[in-house]
Amino acid sequence: MSTVLVTGADLAPQALELLRDHELVFAGKTPTEDDVVALCARHNPVAIIVRYSKVGAAAMDAAPALRVISKHGSGTDTIDKVAAKARGIEVVAAAGANAAAVAEQALALMLACAKSVVSLDARMHAGHWDKATHKSLELNGRTVGLVGLGAIGLRFAKMADAIGMRVIGFDPFAKDLPAYVEQVDLPAIWRESDVISLHCPLTEGNRQLVNEASLAQARRGVVLVNTARGGLIDEAALLAAVRSGQVMAAGLDSFVVEPMAAGHPFQGEKGFVLSPHIGGVTSDAYVNMGVAAARNALDVLARQPATV
Structure with missing residues (x-):
């Protein structure tokens, strides 16, 4: 019986059923790269x-029988795709399996930033009543700029359109977009957006896409949302932009280093709404991603003959 290694502690029961003809090895909740090599x-x-x-x-190299690496999710930046290609190992992803979950998290972060949900909640629990002094940002009629128009970006675009926002987007690979999404170049995203939301994969070409220069081009008081990958943002530049008011608020679900260590500059800083990369972590997405990852792996194994 051939073995499938899972770099985690579990898979959805539906995924386990699909893989019933294979021996499953689980690496645990927090495996290191060395743990994976050893397994x-x-x-x-x-x-x-x-x-x-x-x-x-x-x-x-430690697994000569390896024929496929299947991502439990859509982002494959943690897999060395160049090394895999050189060894004839296919890399596949569960694209779209968590689209609804991540898009909903992006919407939640955008609304939390625009409506000061976190800070007002803290003030209320402390006994304050800020009705006379607080004004929220109304999103109706504002422009949201999306970087990335894949399954997640388009799902979020539909939500933004539904609350009356103008939706513009940049994605050099996007085709046949819905009528409510206006395709623009990247400079227009910075120039025209009241909210910028990131929905693209992390590549060497777009690392630190959000940086001092791009933030300086944005409208003053822009809201930034990131449910994609932390490496898309120069975190020091974003911190400075929030402190200066160039960025009104940032809603972030991913970070350059994860898990975030104690003492990170964002912690305790006004203008940041943070969540621990849980955009795709819902009970439904857990099943969808597990099933898609299992099916993708099995599809490759079925069409690729064993060489070892």
């Missing part, structure tokens, strides 16, 4: 389902 050497899996940790060339 590959010990079990020589034909497939890896990636939940946590990076999977690099060392893990691939």
Whole structure:
């Protein structure tokens, strides 16, 4: 019986059922890259389902039977795709499986920033009543700029359109967009948006896409939302922009280093609404991503003959 390695502690029961003909090895809740390499050497899996940790060339070389690396989600930046291609290992992702969940988180963060939900809640619990002094940002009629128009970005676009926002988007690969999404170039995103929301994968070409220069081009008082990857943002530049008021608020679900360590500059800072990369973590998305990751792995195994 061939082995499938899961770089996590569990999979949805529906995914387990799909993989019933394989031996499953789980790496645990917080596996390191070294843990993954050791498990590959010990079990020589034909497939890896990636939940946590990076999977690099060392893990691939430790598993000569490996034929597919399947991401439990849509972002494959933790997988060394160049090394995989060189070794004839397919990399597949559960694209769209968590689109509803992540888009809803982006909407929640946008609304929390625009309506000062977190700070007003804290003030109310402290006994204050700020009705006479507080004014929220009305989103109706405002422009939201989306960077990335894949399954998640388009789902969020539909939500933004439904609350009366003008939706513009940048994605060089997007085609056949709905009528309510206006495709623009990247400079227009910075120039015209009242809210900017990131929905693109992280690549070497767009690392620190949000930086001192791009933030300076944005409208003063812009709201920034990121439910994609932390590496898209220069965190020091964003901190400075929030402190100066160039960015009114930032709603962030992903960070350059995860988990966020105690003492991170964003912690306790006004103008930041933070969540621990849980945009795709819902009971429905857990099932959808697990099933899609399992099916994707099995599809590759079915069409790719074993070489070891």
